[in-house]
Structure formats: structure tokens, C-alpha cells
Amino acid sequence: MFDLTGKRALVTGASGGIGGAIAKALHDAGATVALSGTREEPLKALAGELGERAHVVPCNLSDPEAVDALPKAAADAMGGLDILVNNAGITRDQIFMRMSDEDWQSVIDVNLTATMRLCRAVMRPMMKARWGRIVNISSIVGATGNAGQVNYAASKAGMVGMTKSIAAEVATRGITANCVAPGFIATAMTDKLTDDQKQKIDAQIPAGRMGTPEEIAAAVLYLSSPEAAYVTGATLHVNGGMAML
């Protein structure tokens, strides 16, 4: 099950906790991976840890030219591209009344527009190959909303609608497009929370704990696999029951 031998995957935001776990899971399943992110050092460290079949393709997703160049750089490094995981994302949290146009635009640009551009760029090789997997990492807040995250929630909800539309267009060509929507996941970001804050979060989650990056990676692995060929336009919620959608 879930054998990705011979498949080539580009993972954005691979320097982060979730992205790194996704890259590792795909790599463990046999895929060749291209690790993208803005910070080259952690990408190199991860590539070193993975060993063979791992390439580093740095990219600043807020730079449109860099975004356009990324799929080609990844395909050149790997000899093709079969799986695209749009995991990179940023937050610029602020209560709505104080949210600047810049806070809005930068989050939409990186989370939604860069994702769209990468999806568009991989269409051609995937159409020709009659096989492709797109997995976009959305968020629970794209479905539920969250105070202070008007821009982020909009970008993540936009991603869902976009993914469904792509899925409808290319379903006949053996290409699937799905979202994974994580809830609270324990990463370097949540490590900074106080114990009191963590307890409050855990209390909102029926599972009573935060998720792990590996639990998100497992969902991505499934949606990237040949076994998930009949799953498209779906959003797989991985949130410990925090929102049952």
C-alpha cells in the first residue's frame, strides 16, 4: 500500500515541521522529493538526513518570478514531477478592524496565489503523463473561521474552492486535487505557547491533544498514492475531532 517508488514530489514549506514530515513520509514511501522553502539551511539538513532521492530547491513564494521558476527547477532536479504538495503558508494575524491591506495581500499572495501558480505550472506535465497528485494544505480555520485570522482563513478557504475546481477540470486525465486541513498541530510554533495556553487548546479538542506533523503527513501520503485515485476534490480534516466536517 501507498508505494510511491518512481514518483517525484515537490513539497513547499519543507523547512517547517509539517512540511518536513510530509517530505519524509513521501520519501519513506519511495518517492524522490524536491524540498522547497525560503531558508536553505534547514532544507539542506533535511536532504542530508533523507539521503538519496532528495533535492533542495529554495524559493521565496512571495516573489512571483521565483514561484514561476520553481516547478521547472524541481522537475529538472528530479527528472519530472508527479506530486505537488502546497504546504507553505504564512500568517499575519491581526484583528480585522486593524488589518492593513498589506497584511491581507501578503497572506493571499503566498498562501493562495502562489499555490494557484504552482498548480497551474504542473498541469501540463501531469496532463501529458495522465497521472498527477496535487495536495494543498488548507486549515481547519478555512472551514470554521478564526478571530484574528481573517486573511489566513480567507486564503485557506479559497484554497478549498480552488482545489475543487481544479479537481473537476482534470479528473478525466488521471489527476487528483485534494486538500488536507490540519487542526492544531504541535510544531516549533506551538512549542512557544505556555502550558496554560496549551491546556486551553487541548480542552477544545475531543482527542484531548494536539496532532503531530506525522499525522498530517500520513494524510498527504494517502492522497498522493495510487490507492487514492478515486478521491478528488476532497478535504481531509485531520483535527482530533475539533471540527467535525
Next chain:
Amino acid sequence: MSDVADRVKKIVVEHLGVEEDKVTESASFIDDLGADSLDTVELVMAFEEEFGIEIPDDAAETIQTFGDAVKFISEAS
């Protein structure tokens, strides 16, 4: 028939799975040959590859029939 027309016809027949005699000068890919909008994009991709040319999106939109394709490619290549 010109060499370009033969090569274009071969691509159309293979891609759309239609009879060769249906692919006439005025045959519309969508109305007569059963292509959907995605097929037309793929045909353009196949033409680009076969003839080593680039067909911009606005030009691709004007290629509606087999004749349009042959004309465009003959002029471009």
C-alpha cells in the same frame, strides 16, 4: 495534402479517437470531432511538441477547426 496537414491530422485522429475522413478542413474540434475544452488545450500542446513551436494562448483560442490548425502551424513553422 501538405506534410503539415498530415501530421496535424495524425495527432487529431490519435488524440480524439475519430475517423480520419471526419477530419476535414472545416471540421470543428469541439462541434464536429467531440473535443472538450481540455482536449483542445492538449491538442495545442501536442502541436507545439510535434512542430517545435510555441502557440500563445490568444492564438490557441482562434484555432477552432482542423483547417485553422494547419494554417496557423504552416505560418508559424
